[in-house]
């Protein structure tokens with residue numbers, strides 16, 4: 038494929054980090070000099086969750102730096118962007134499986150973001166028990182640790198649980214866009230249940246600990262984030278389409294293309310997560326995503342094809358196929374679109390990156406950063 042003067046990887050990531058840090062100037066200032074634990078920090082959302090505070094630190098005195106610790110089992114290996122950060126004095130990388138008890142020498146933290154979980158349906162359906170354990174036992178261990186810290190007079194300032202929009206299941210049309218108080222239409226035994234139901238129980242754990250122990254715990258419900266850091270092998274729809282594009286073949290679609298989603302660029306969502314951690318009200322859940330445009334999977338593919346054509350002269354089209362995985366589409370929601378008024382009001386969250394720009398940045402990121410993959 039040809040290459041029409043594509044911006045560099047470093048320039049693209051730096052621009053996103055600048056945007057995130059500008060949006061979070063007040064929140065990061067409050068976190069300065071404090072200790073932050075990010076579980077699952079080697080994953081897609083970790084890409085900017087980890088890099089944003091380290092980027093902010095660059096223009097700060099050492100005593101104002103946010104000190105970041107990552108717990109991850111690195112089951113997919115350590116990504117290059119994280120390897121490149123090894124040696125950063127404000128970053129500690131720990132190999133830890135959140136299904137296991139916390140390390141004996143677990144330090145105290147001021148802030149915790151629990152993101153560790155198998156998040157892609159392709160993979161969590163293969164490991165349902167591990168998926169539930171990380172969401173339930175892993176979270177429980179962190180909440181117990183928060184209680185112990187409080188008892189020792191060193192209370193955490195905030196714990197954020199990354200839940201999911203999947204806790205709503207497949208809402209009826211009158212519940213779209215979906216508000217936080219919609220209770221959901223979810224199967225407790227279907228192929229996605231290990232993920233959806235453990236996230237639901239995780240939320241119940243959070244609000245119960247917030248109420249019973251007076252902990253500062255908030256919940257974010259991510260709605261279809263995408264962008265730099267989302268591995269091309271992840272199995273979610275945007276990397277799958279990118280994989281076809283960069284193999285210079287047609288985009289394979291396993292649905293009829295009609296399910297609709299709003300897609301939220303990761304830099305916007307990361308601002309939302311930090312705002313929920315710092316500004317969120319204890320025991321409250323917040324939808325973090327973007328409320329428009331709601332587009333079909335076919336429209337998504339067409340937009341990706343158009344952008345890849347413009348940037349690289351890609352000539353592929355959409356090709357419909359039936360997946361060999363018979364559960365591929367079972368319990369797949371028809372529409373997913375958040376109402377984000379609560380996050381706007383409580384958190385001052387406002388996503389800014391358009392779908393056109395987000396797709397452009399994502400395709401450029403895949404062009405530079407994708408690791409060699411099997412067809």
Ligand SMILES: NC(=O)c1ccc[n+]([C@@H]2O[C@H](COP(=O)([O-])OP(=O)(O)OC[C@H]3O[C@@H](n4cnc5c(N)ncnc54)[C@H](O)[C@@H]3O)[C@@H](O)[C@H]2O)c1
Nearest residue numbers: 077079080081082109110134135152153154156201259262
């Ligand atoms: N990205 C989205 O659009 C989205 C949507 C809904 C919910 N979420 C939630 O946000 C969180 C992060 O999602 P992501 O997209 O970055 O996922 P991801 O799969 O890219 O990253 C998850 C990270 O967690 C690690 N991990 C998994 N199980 C672990 C365990 N038992 N112990 C330690 N580490 C473990 C993985 O190695 C990986 O680095 C997840 O909890 C996910 O459910 C994300």
